[in-house]
Amino acid sequence: MKHTSDSILKADQASYLESIESPRDALLVKMEAYATTHKQPISDPEVASFLAVTATAARPKRIVEVGTNIGYGAIVLARAAGPDARVDTIESSPELCAVARGFVEEAGLADRVTVIEGDAIVTLTKLEGSIDLVYIDCVKQDYPRYLELVLPKLSIGGLVIADNVLWKGLTAAAHVPQDERVRVEALRAFNQTITRDSSLRGVILPLGDGVAYATRIR
Ligand SMILES: C[S@@+](CC[C@H](N)C(=O)[O-])C[C@H]1O[C@@H](n2cnc3c(N)ncnc32)[C@H](O)[C@@H]1O
Known part of the structure; x- marks a missing residue:
C-alpha cells in the first residue's frame, strides 16, 4: 500500500489494510522494487x-x-484470468517493451501475453476481435478516445477498468492548475461516460488514485 500524496485513504487506514494483506508474490515484489528503482x-x-x-x-x-x-x-491479469486467457498489452516505448517481455518470460506467460509495441490509439484502431476486459492505464487525455475505440469491440458483459480517474483529486477540484486542465477535462468526460452512458453500468471506486469500473450492458 502506498503512502503518497495521491492516496485517498488516511495513513492509518492504509496501514491497517496493509497489515491484513495475504503474503506477497515474489515476482510482483521484485517488479515493484524494479519500478521504484527505475521510477x-x-x-x-x-x-x-x-x-x-x-x-x-x-x-x-x-x-x-x-x-x-x-x-x-x-502479469496480474493473465495469471488471475486463468490458462485460457490471452492478454494483448500496448506500450509505445521499445525499452519498456523489452523489460516487460523479460518479466512476462520470467512469469512463464510468454505464450499468453503479447506485448505490442506501438501507439495506443493507432494499435486500438487496428486491433481485431472482441474484448472481454480492457484495462486502461495510459495517456490520461486520451482516455475518452480509448473508450470510444474499445466499446464497439467489448463483449456484452465485458469489463472496462481504468486507473487514475480521480487524478490526485484534481478531477473533483474546483481549481485545476493550467498545466493539468486538458488531462482533467478528458478524465471528467471519461468518468461521465463510465457512469452515464446507456451502454454501460459503471462506478468510480475510491481505490488507489481512483478506478473506473464498468460493464457493457447493451
Ligand atoms: C501507468 S503506465 C502503465 C502501468 C501498467 N498498466 C501497470 O499495470 O503497471 C503507462 C504506460 O503507458 C505508456 N505510454 C505512454 N504513451 C503511450 C502511447 N501513446 N501509446 C502506448 N503507450 C504509451 C508509458 O510509456 C507507460 O509505460
Whole structure:
C-alpha cells in the first residue's frame, strides 16, 4: 500500500489494510522494487489486487491492457484470468517493451501475453476481435478516445477498468492548475461516460488514485 500524496485513504487506514494483506508474490515484489528503482509508474498493489479479483471472477478470455510499462498489470491479469486467457498489452516505448517481455518470460506467460509495441490509439484502431476486459492505464487525455475505440469491440458483459480517474483529486477540484486542465477535462468526460452512458453500468471506486469500473450492458 502506498503512502503518497495521491492516496485517498488516511495513513492509518492504509496501514491497517496493509497489515491484513495475504503474503506477497515474489515476482510482483521484485517488479515493484524494479519500478521504484527505475521510477516507473506501475499500478498500485491495491489496484493490482482488484484486477486479480475481477479477472478471477469474470474469467475473461481476451484481455487488452492500454499502457504496459514493465508488464505488472498484464502479469496480474493473465495469471488471475486463468490458462485460457490471452492478454494483448500496448506500450509505445521499445525499452519498456523489452523489460516487460523479460518479466512476462520470467512469469512463464510468454505464450499468453503479447506485448505490442506501438501507439495506443493507432494499435486500438487496428486491433481485431472482441474484448472481454480492457484495462486502461495510459495517456490520461486520451482516455475518452480509448473508450470510444474499445466499446464497439467489448463483449456484452465485458469489463472496462481504468486507473487514475480521480487524478490526485484534481478531477473533483474546483481549481485545476493550467498545466493539468486538458488531462482533467478528458478524465471528467471519461468518468461521465463510465457512469452515464446507456451502454454501460459503471462506478468510480475510491481505490488507489481512483478506478473506473464498468460493464457493457447493451
Ligand atoms: C501507468 S503506465 C502503465 C502501468 C501498467 N498498466 C501497470 O499495470 O503497471 C503507462 C504506460 O503507458 C505508456 N505510454 C505512454 N504513451 C503511450 C502511447 N501513446 N501509446 C502506448 N503507450 C504509451 C508509458 O510509456 C507507460 O509505460
